[in-house]
Amino acid sequence: MSKKTKDVISSLTIYMALVIVLLIFLFPLINTIMLAFKSDIDIVSLPPKFIFRPVLDHFLKAFATGGYQFDKYFVNSILISSLSTLLSLGICVFSAYAVSRYNVGGQGFTIQVIALRFFPPILFTIPFYIMFTMLGLRDTILGIAIAHTLMNLPIIFPILVSLIDEIPREIEEAAIIDGCRTLDLMRYIVIPLLTPGIIAVSFINFVFSWNEYLMALILSSVRATPITVGAGLFIRSFGVQYGELAAVTTAAILPPIIIVILFRNHIIKGLTMGAVR
Amino acid sequence: MKLQTKHILVLPLTIFLTAFVIFPTIYLWYLAFNKVTFTNIDNPVFCGIENFIEALGPTVNLLNSILFSFKFAIVAVIVQLLVGLGLAILFNRDFKGKSIFLTLLLIPMLTSSAMFGVVGRLLFNAEIGTATYFINLFSRFLNMYILPLSKDWVFPTLIYLDTVNWAPFIFLMVYTDLRSLPREYIEAALIDGASSRAIYRYIVLPYLKPLLGVLAVIRFADAFKTFDIIYTLTGGGPGSLTTSYSIKVYELVFVKGNFGLGAAASLIGFFILIVPLSLVIVYTRRRWTK
Numbered sequence: 001m002s003k004k005t006k007d008v009i010s011s012l013t014i015y016m017a018l019v020i021v022l023l024i025f026l027f028p029l030i031n032t033i034m035l036a037f038k039s040d041i042d043i044v045s046l047p048p049k050f051i052f053r054p055v056l057d058h059f060l061k062a063f064a065t066g067g068y069q070f071d072k073y074f075v076n077s078i079l080i081s082s083l084s085t086l087l088s089l090g091i092c093v094f095s096a097y098a099v100s101r102y103n104v105g106g107q108g109f110t111i112q113v114i115a116l117r118f119f120p121p122i123l124f125t126i127p128f129y130i131m132f133t134m135l136g137l138r139d140t141i142l143g144i145a146i147a148h149t150l151m152n153l154p155i156i157f158p159i160l161v162s163l164i165d166e167i168p169r170e171i172e173e174a175a176i177i178d179g180c181r182t183l184d185l186m187r188y189i190v191i192p193l194l195t196p197g198i199i200a201v202s203f204i205n206f207v208f209s210w211n212e213y214l215m216a217l218i219l220s221s222v223r224a225t226p227i228t229v230g231a232g233l234f235i236r237s238f239g240v241q242y243g244e245l246a247a248v249t250t251a252a253i254l255p256p257i258i259i260v261i262l263f264r265n266h267i268i269k270g271l272t273m274g275a276v277r
Numbered sequence: 278m279k280l281q282t283k284h285i286l287v288l289p290l291t292i293f294l295t296a297f298v299i300f301p302t303i304y305l306w307y308l309a310f311n312k313v314t315f316t317n318i319d320n321p322v323f324c325g326i327e328n329f330i331e332a333l334g335p336t337v338n339l340l341n342s343i344l345f346s347f348k349f350a351i352v353a354v355i356v357q358l359l360v361g362l363g364l365a366i367l368f369n370r371d372f373k374g375k376s377i378f379l380t381l382l383l384i385p386m387l388t389s390s391a392m393f394g395v396v397g398r399l400l401f402n403a404e405i406g407t408a409t410y411f412i413n414l415f416s417r418f419l420n421m422y423i424l425p426l427s428k429d430w431v432f433p434t435l436i437y438l439d440t441v442n443w444a445p446f447i448f449l450m451v452y453t454d455l456r457s458l459p460r461e462y463i464e465a466a467l468i469d470g471a472s473s474r475a476i477y478r479y480i481v482l483p484y485l486k487p488l489l490g491v492l493a494v495i496r497f498a499d500a501f502k503t504f505d506i507i508y509t510l511t512g513g514g515p516g517s518l519t520t521s522y523s524i525k526v527y528e529l530v531f532v533k534g535n536f537g538l539g540a541a542a543s544l545i546g547f548f549i550l551i552v553p554l555s556l557v558i559v560y561t562r563r564r565w566t567k
Contacts, residue, residue, distance in 0.1 A: 011372060014367070014370070014372055015372070017367060018367070018378050021364065021367070021382070022378065022381055022382065024441070025381075025382060025384075025385050025441050025444075025445065026381060026384065026385070027400075027408075028393070028396045028397065028400050028408075028438065028441060029384070029385070029388065029396060031396070031399065031400050031407050031408075032395075032396045032399055032400070035399055035405075043405055044404065044405055046410060047410060048405075048407040048410055090289060091289045091290050091293050092290065094286040094287070094289065094290075095286060095287045095289060095290035095291075097286060098283045098284075098286035098287045099287070101283075102283040102286075104283050104284070104286070104287050105287065113294075116298065117495070117498070117499075118498045118550075118551065118554065119547070120501075120502035120522070120523060120543070120546070120547060120550070121502065121504070121523075122502065122504060122522075122523040122526045122527060122543055123302075123305060123543050123544070123547055124297075124298075124301055124305075125527075125530070125531075126305055126308060126526075126530055126536060126539055126540050126543060127300075127301035127302075127304040127305045127308065127540075128297075128301060129530075129531070129536075130304070130308075130318055130536070131300075131301065131304070133318075146297065147297075149293075150293075150297050150298070153293075157290075182282040182283075182286075183282075207387050210389070211387070211388070211389035211390065211391070211392070212389075213389065213390065213391035213504070213505040213508075213509070214504045214505060214523070214527075218527075218531060228389050228391050228392060229391075231391075231392065231395055232391065232395070232508075232509055235395070235398065235509065235512075242399065242402075242405055245395065245398075245399065246399055249392055249395045249396060249399075252389060252392050253388050253389065253392050253396075256387045256388060256389070257384050257387070257388065259387070260380065260383055260384055260387050261380060261384075264376075264379075264380050264383065267383075267387070268383070268449065268453075271446075271449065272449065272450065272453045
């Protein structure tokens with residue numbers, strides 16, 4: 001066999017392997033999205049149809065005409081994730097700067113924040129339920145956003161610390177000699193330099209908050225329910241309606257997918273920096 | 278002056294951690310030693326270690342759930358590390374369209390675990406599940422009828438879905454690490470006439486070992502506390518077959534309304550997780566930081 005035919009065969013094997021891998025990893029999601037667009041008759045037909053006339057009935061029923069509130073749940077998800085992102089940044093950026101530059105709290109501080117990751121969220125749900133009820137935060141957007149911020153801290157905080165570590169200190173030192181104060185230093189030098197990192201962290205926080213389920217399940221009842229918890233309601237409260245369930249699930253999984261496709265490099269950079277340290 | 282500024286900078290985080298970590302932790306311990314249910318949240322009755330004894334007793338059957346969580350976590354970690362490593366090796370070469378394949382493979386990683394449970398319900402449904410249909414197209418030849426969510430098959434189904442959800446994360450970490458492996462190592466080995474198998478065995482794997490250790494610990498802890506994907510896929514069933522530690526505590530607290538008992542149960546599970554985990558961390562640190 002010539003070298004060229006060998007190359008062709010080996011690259012063919014790789015592509016075949018890749019297609020099989022993608023099928024294994026993406027088919028569950030593709031199947032759900034297909035179900036969402038199938039008519040009721042196509043859903044139950046066997047063998048399963050892969051080519052069918054797409055209909056929007058299930059989306060319309062779940063989000064507009066069916067008397068459900070999934071449109072509201074979707075908006076709730078956007079509000080919770082955005083608010084949680086703002087909270088995380090507000091809490092973390094300044095502290096991460098202090099840890100990076102002044103080593104506040106010593107070596108162990110960041111590790112302690114990361115160690116929160118090992119605490120099962122179920123531990124926090126019990127006191128949170130009672131605390132948040134007493135504070136009037138249960139079943140509010142703010143309450144769930146706070147809980148999500150806590151869940152995301154161990155991921156967001158170390159990423160921000162290592163991003164700030166990467167910014168050369170010389171720029172700040174020069175500014176200090178010119179008489180710049182710490183807060184101005186942050187405003188005019190650190191934050192502008194950190195912007196790409198802040199964008200990456202924001203996407204990560206947004207997606208993780210969007211995907212969180214347990215805290216949202218416990219802290220919401222009527223008003224602040226996000227879409228992930230809402231989709232679960234179809235299983236338990238509304239009986240079996242496959243099409244609507246698939247439509248709501250599709251709406252719940254698509255925003256993160258779109259964010260990954262559009263901002264892949266930001267997210268990869270952030271995740272590979274912070275997750276393993 | 279400088280001292281003040283840096284403390285003001287960490288103030289928001291300090292307040293947040295005090296309010297939402299330290300205080301709730303103390304409160305959780307307080308609840309664990311009191312009889313507190315939905316009806317008497319305002320005036321708990323002190324009961325010593327009764328909750329802990331009851332949690333370990335036969336009616337609650339907490340240890341069974343903890344055992345399930347251990348089993349789930351161990352199998353999930355092994356499968357996901359192997360799959361992630363295999364994918365990283367598959368991607369560790371140049372081919373056209375790599376970035377598209379990479380992006381597509383990362384999608385499951387950033388899809389909600391809870392939604393993966395729902396997705397699994399639809400895929401493996403007994404009536405309309407596409408996967409159920411195709412599985413039985415083949416299993417017919419073995420004279421079997423497989424229902425993926427029935428008690429015999431629910432565990433492999435769960436592991437499959439969790440692997441789809443998490444192996445891409447392991448893959449991404451391993452792949453990134455693999456890319457930073459100095460080229461010279463492999464070139465030197467090639468000059469010495471090493472086979473590609475020997476290169477993986479003696480260069481690549483030892484290089485990845487510390488990372489794989491860290492990933493195993495992180496993933497084990499995550500898998501042990503799994504709630505979302507199991508709850509939305511099976512609700513802890515059939516029976517109580519897939520009732521993990523977190524689902525058990527959830528049932529005690531938010532279904533049965535017994536906050537005190539649930540708090541005690543959650544603490545028992547936490548310590549059972551944290552003891553072996555910290556041993557592993559100490560052991561691996563000592564070995565790999567040398």
